[in-house]
Amino acid sequence: MISEQVKKYRTKAGWSQQKLAEKAGLSYNVITKIEQGNSIKPALDTIIKIAEAFDITIDELIGRKQSKTK
16 A cells, blocks of 8 residues: 555655655645545656656555566
8 A cells, every 4th residue: 555655765765744745745634634545546747757756666655576587
């Protein structure tokens, strides 16, 4: 779930919710709603901004495992 992933990466980075909001160019309320699970399907641009703030891919942020190509 996106809420768990965002919190995991934020905690790993040692950032507060406010710091993540600033680095992603989002409001504090957006970050708290996502982490609390109140925003189950955040907008794609929001997900992109959060992934960029963490310097990770969207797949990593949403917890999607990449399949091996043949």
